[in-house]
Amino acid sequence: MRHLRFTFLGAFILGVFGANLSAAEAFDPRPWLEDLDQARSAFTTKYADLEWEVFARGLDISAIFRQTRERVQQAGGVDDAKAAFNDLAKQFGDRHVGFRWPESQTSLRERAGLDCANLGYSKQMQAAPLATLVPGFIPLSPLPSKEFPAGILRVEGHKLGVVKIRLFSPRAFPDLCEEAISALQIDRAKVCDDSCRDGVDLWSSVAMTQNLEATLAAVKAVGAEYLLVDVAGNGGGSQWAEAAARMLTTARLKSTPMYFMKGEHWTKKLAKSEGELRRAAIDAHDEDREFLSTLADSVATHKKEAEKLCDGEALWSGKHPACVWLGDGFYSTGILQSADSDKLRSKPWAKIVFTPMQYPYREGIWRGPLMILVDGGTGSAAEQFAAELQDNRAAVIIGSLTVGAGCGHTDGGTPTTLKNTGAILELPDCVRMRPGGLNLASGVQPDILVGLQGEDSPQRRASLLSTKLGEAVKLAGKPTH
Numbered sequence: 001m002r003h004l005r006f007t008f009l010g011a012f013i014l015g016v017f018g019a020n021l022s023a024a025e026a027f028d029p030r031p032w033l034e035d036l037d038q039a040r041s042a043f044t045t046k047y048a049d050l051e052w053e054v055f056a057r058g059l060d061i062s063a064i065f066r067q068t069r070e071r072v073q074q075a076g077g078v079d080d081a082k083a084a085f086n087d088l089a090k091q092f093g094d095r096h097v098g099f100r101w102p103e104s105q106t107s108l109r110e111r112a113g114l115d116c117a118n119l120g121y122s123k124q125m126q127a128a129p130l131a132t133l134v135p136g137f138i139p140l141s142p143l144p145s146k147e148f149p150a151g152i153l154r155v156e157g158h159k160l161g162v163v164k165i166r167l168f169s170p171r172a173f174p175d176l177c178e179e180a181i182s183a184l185q186i187d188r189a190k191v192c193d194d195s196c197r198d199g200v201d202l203w204s205s206v207a208m209t210q211n212l213e214a215t216l217a218a219v220k221a222v223g224a225e226y227l228l229v230d231v232a233g234n235g236g237g238s239q240w241a242e243a244a245a246r247m248l249t250t251a252r253l254k255s256t257p258m259y260f261m262k263g264e265h266w267t268k269k270l271a272k273s274e275g276e277l278r279r280a281a282i283d284a285h286d287e288d289r290e291f292l293s294t295l296a297d298s299v300a301t302h303k304k305e306a307e308k309l310c311d312g313e314a315l316w317s318g319k320h321p322a323c324v325w326l327g328d329g330f331y332s333t334g335i336l337q338s339a340d341s342d343k344l345r346s347k348p349w350a351k352i353v354f355t356p357m358q359y360p361y362r363e364g365i366w367r368g369p370l371m372i373l374v375d376g377g378t379g380s381a382a383e384q385f386a387a388e389l390q391d392n393r394a395a396v397i398i399g400s401l402t403v404g405a406g407c408g409h410t411d412g413g414t415p416t417t418l419k420n421t422g423a424i425l426e427l428p429d430c431v432r433m434r435p436g437g438l439n440l441a442s443g444v445q446p447d448i449l450v451g452l453q454g455e456d457s458p459q460r461r462a463s464l465l466s467t468k469l470g471e472a473v474k475l476a477g478k479p480t481h
Helices: 002-024 030-046 052-054 063-075 078-090 106-111 174-183 194-221 240-247 262-283 288-306 313-317 382-392 458-466 470-476
Strands: 098-100 150-154 157-163 227-230 259-263 328-330 370-374 396-399 423-424 431-434
Touching: 002 262, 030 063, 030 078, 030 313, 030 382, 052 313, 052 396, 063 313, 078 098, 098 382, 098 470, 157 194, 174 194, 194 240, 227 470, 240 382, 259 262, 262 288, 288 328, 370 382, 370 470, 382 396, 382 431, 396 470
Parallel strands: 157 227, 227 370, 370 396
Antiparallel strands: 098 423, 150 157, 259 328, 259 431
């Protein structure tokens, strides 16, 4: 995997540097301790899940930082100090928390030029198959698309369609990226700026939408009565997960409420949204103009929330802040929690109010009983996908507890570059809350538990899954789902 190889190379260079430094002079922990203090400040002002960590998970954040400080002071070199920082991040429940360490200049030079690897596309992001390894699986022939392995299993006398979604983003499919560059006629001799990257991603996502629809239609055509969508090992992706979920059910899904970390990042994000709505209202018809203006007023109110910073210092003593910690950020789908895509599609402002509208999806391509396969590698957008279908009683979830990656980062998030080591601290700026106030960072609990272990062989995992498919089919067939 290209990214991992570069990261390893960067770690190797830092390790060699640390070894040489310790040979020449004693390791100086002071710059690292300064960075640790900077990290503590970032957690206090940028980490949306900090209150949840303290009161829902019972995490003693002061003790964790105190222990990390002691480890850095006793470190024998760069590698020891770096390990202390990485272990600190692992203590937190949201898997989006982490440090990214500087890469070598060599790796940065290797990234120069326009190709799909440089744009972040890699086959290594693809989740490994699981459901397609169950004994008796018959693949579709011909396969409608390369992105979505699919086929049929016989379970309890029924035809069970199987579709694997390997990532909720085109970034796992370099071939789509290459097709996008050709279709968009992008000059490879020029630098691909943010607009160029967005264009490639959108073209590729549209192609994925069309290919998933073709795959679902093909599964229906061979007589599938039930559908199992395999997102085991799927590490997440993009907003495309919201569009994909709506293609799999006739239920009008309601998305998960979202909350945000107050501050400049969300103030700017909401100000941009308000401006887009007010501009759209100018050219809209009377009824639409009133609707958009009302939404703009609501966004303006939420923006005022974002401006009211909440001092989180009390959390380090295990106490609630004297203020409201998070602001209300509407929903995972944007300003609207639910929408009729057919009615909304003709509106030029559709994607401003309901983010799945940036993709040409159609609701209810699959109309039968639905099951979603998850495991300990299912994270982020893939967790949101599974949770939303479960919370709307639109699918039976089968597998094992998901990773617990929570909401993640909106519009690039709020990364903090540590001034001495150059490490980048990533902290989630948003929180998704499920019914009953359950933080999505807690993971998704399956309706039908399968004892999937990460260290098991693929065949062992598939065998365990096969023993539970009959139970899942029976539960999915009940009218409540």
